[in-house]
Amino acid sequence: MFRLLKTILLWDLLQGLWVTFRNQNPKYICTEQYPAERPKIAERYRGAPRLNINPDNGETLCIACNLCALACPENLIVVGSARNEETRRKELSTFTYDTSRCMFCGLCEDACPVDALELTQDFELASYTRDGAIWDRQMLEEGPKPSKYLS
Amino acid sequence: MAESTFLDANELVLNMGPQHPSTHGVLRVILKLDGETVTGTECVIGYLHRGVEKIAENRTYIQFAPYVDRMDYVAAVSNGLGYCLAIEKLLNIEAPPRAQAVRVILTELNRITSHLLWLGTHALDIGAITPVFYCFRDREEALKIFENYCGARLTTHAFRIGGLQYEVYDGFEQEVRAFCDMFIPKVDEYEELLTNNRIWVNRLKGVGVLTGDECKEYGVTGPVLRAAGVKWDLRKAQPYSGYEQYDFDIPTAQNGDTYDRYTVRMEEMRQSVRIMRQAIEKIPSGPIMAKVGKVVKPPMGEAYVSIEAPKGELGYYVVSDNSTQPYRVRVRPPSFVNLQALDRMVRGGLIADVVAIIGTLDIVLGEVDR
Numbered sequence: 001m002f003r004l005l006k007t008i009l010l011w012d013l014l015q016g017l018w019v020t021f022r023n024q025n026p027k028y029i030c031t032e033q034y035p036a037e038r039p040k041i042a043e044r045y046r047g048a049p050r051l052n053i054n055p056d057n058g059e060t061l062c063i064a065c066n067l068c069a070l071a072c073p074e075n076l077i078v079v080g081s082a083r084n085e086e087t088r089r090k091e092l093s094t095f096t097y098d099t100s101r102c103m104f105c106g107l108c109e110d111a112c113p114v115d116a117l118e119l120t121q122d123f124e125l126a127s128y129t130r131d132g133a134i135w136d137r138q139m140l141e142e143g144p145k146p147s148k149y150l151s
Numbered sequence: 152m153a154e155s156t157f158l159d160a161n162e163l164v165l166n167m168g169p170q171h172p173s174t175h176g177v178l179r180v181i182l183k184l185d186g187e188t189v190t191g192t193e194c195v196i197g198y199l200h201r202g203v204e205k206i207a208e209n210r211t212y213i214q215f216a217p218y219v220d221r222m223d224y225v226a227a228v229s230n231g232l233g234y235c236l237a238i239e240k241l242l243n244i245e246a247p248p249r250a251q252a253v254r255v256i257l258t259e260l261n262r263i264t265s266h267l268l269w270l271g272t273h274a275l276d277i278g279a280i281t282p283v284f285y286c287f288r289d290r291e292e293a294l295k296i297f298e299n300y301c302g303a304r305l306t307t308h309a310f311r312i313g314g315l316q317y318e319v320y321d322g323f324e325q326e327v328r329a330f331c332d333m334f335i336p337k338v339d340e341y342e343e344l345l346t347n348n349r350i351w352v353n354r355l356k357g358v359g360v361l362t363g364d365e366c367k368e369y370g371v372t373g374p375v376l377r378a379a380g381v382k383w384d385l386r387k388a389q390p391y392s393g394y395e396q397y398d399f400d401i402p403t404a405q406n407g408d409t410y411d412r413y414t415v416r417m418e419e420m421r422q423s424v425r426i427m428r429q430a431i432e433k434i435p436s437g438p439i440m441a442k443v444g445k446v447v448k449p450p451m452g453e454a455y456v457s458i459e460a461p462k463g464e465l466g467y468y469v470v471s472d473n474s475t476q477p478y479r480v481r482v483r484p485p486s487f488v489n490l491q492a493l494d495r496m497v498r499g500g501l502i503a504d505v506v507a508i509i510g511t512l513d514i515v516l517g518e519v520d521r
Contacts, residue, residue, distance in 0.1 A: 015347060
C-alpha cells in the first residue's frame with residue numbers, strides 16, 4: 001500500500017528533483033570564467049617548456065650536454081652546440097623544441113643536470129601555423145606571449 | 152552476423168558507430184536486427200589503433216612509461232602502476248613502503264575518477280542528464296590532487312620504475328582527507344538521483360545479463376564479473392603494492408544485469424575511499440625511490456604482472472633481452488576482453504539496450520585498440 005502510494009505520487013522522481021533543487025544554490029557554482037579570470041595552475045604543472053637563463057648576466061644555463069634530447073621519447077629536442085675556441089668549452093648554439101609532438105611527460109626536465117630546461121605553468125600554446133609550434137632558442141628563453149582578451 | 156551473411160526478408164543490418172555518441176569512442180557495432188530485436192552483432196575495432204605495443208620495442212623502459220597512460224586514458228595512474236610493477240618484477244626490486252602507500256592512494260583516487268566518468272556518461276546514455284554535471288564537478292576535485300601532485304590531470308605519468316619521481320606536496324594529506332569527507336555524501340547524492348528512479352530501474356533491471364560462468368568463459372573481469380556474484384578482486388587474490396595491509400570489502404551482486412553492475416561500481420567507490428582513508432593515516436616515512444640506475448637494463452627474462460584496474464584485470468607482459476629496450480610488451484587490457492562479451496549480452500535484446508550494455512561494460516577505446 002505504502003509502495004503503491006509512493007509510485008503514484010512519483011516519490012522516486014521527487015527524490016531526484018530534490019537533489020537538483022539543493023544543488024542550484026549559488027555557492028555550488030564551479031564554472032571558471034577563463035579568459036577573464038586566470039585559472040589557478042598547480043606549481044608542478046607541466047606546460048610550455050622554458051630554457052632558463054642566468055638572471056645575473058643573461059647567459060643560458062644550458063651546458064649543451066644533450067641529455068634532454070636523449071631522454072625524450074619522441075626525439076623532439078635538437079641541441080646544437082659549438083666549441084668556443086677561447087675557453088675550449090662546448091657552448092649552446094641552437095635549441096629546437098617541437099611542442100606539437102610533445103606529450104609533456106616531463107622526462108626532459110628530470111634529465112637536465114643543471115635545471116636549465118623546465119616545463120612551466122604556461123599553458124596557452126596555440127599558434128596559427130604548424131611552424132609556430134616548433135620553438136627555437138629565443139622563444140624558449142622568452143616564453144610564449146599569448147594574446148590578452150577581455151583585459 | 153558471423154554465422155550467415157545472408158539476411159532474411161525481415162532482417163536489417165544497421166551500423167552503430169564509429170561516430171555514435173554512446174559508443175564512447177570510435178567503436179563500430181554492426182547490428183543485425185529483426186524489427187527492434189538484435190539477432191546478431193559484430194564489433195569492428197581498430198579505429199584508434201596506434202601500435203603502442205610496437206612503439207614499446209623502440210623506446211627505452213623509462214621512455215615507454217608515458218605511453219601506457221594513453222591506453223586507458225581515464226585511468227592513467229593504474230596503467231602506470233601496472234607497467235612499473237612489471238618492470239620492477241623484471242629488475243627484481245620493490246618500491247619502498249612510502250612509495251607504495253602513495254601509489255595506493257593515487258590509484259584508488261584514479262579508480263574513483265574513472266568510475267565517476269563512467270557513471271556520468273552511462274547515465275547520459277540512458278537519458279539522465281543531471282548526474283554527468285555532478286560527476287564531473289566532483290571528479291575535478293580529484294583531478295586537482297593529481298595536478299598538484301604530478302603536474303598533469305589526465306595522462307599523469309605519476310610513477311616511475313622503482314618508486315616515485317615526486318615527493319608528495321605540502322597539504323597532500325589534508326587534500327585527500329578533504330576529498331574523502333566531501334565524496335561520501337556525494338555518492339549518496341548520485342544514488343538518490345538514480346537508484347530508485349523508475350526510468351533508470353526499468354531500463355537497467357534484467358538487461359544484458361551475464362552469469363558468473365559465462366563471465367569466466369569470456370574471461371571478463373572487474374565490476375562486470377563481480378556483479379555476477381563472483382568474488383574476485385586481484386587486490387585481495389594476489390595483493391600488490393601493499394594492498395594486503397588495507398581492510399576493505401569486495402562488493403558483489405547476484406543477478407549480473409546492468410543494474411547490478413551499477414550498484415557494484417557505486418559500492419566500489421565507497422570502498423576506494425575506505426582504502427584511501429586507511430592509507431593516508433599511515434604513510435610511512437623514508438625514501439620514495441628504490442635503487443635504480445639512470446639506465447634501466449633488466450636481466451634477460453620475462454615478467455607478467457596484473458593489477459586490478461578500474462575496469463578489470465590489467466596485465467603487462469614484458470620480455471627483456473638484456474638491453475635497454477623491451478623485446479616485447481604485451482598488454483592485457485580489461486576493456487578489450489570485456490568487450491568480447493558484448494555479443495552474448497545484446498543478443499535477443501532490444502536495440503535501445505545495446506546503448507545501455509555498451510555503457511555498462513565501461514570500455515575505453517584507447518585501451519581496446521591500443
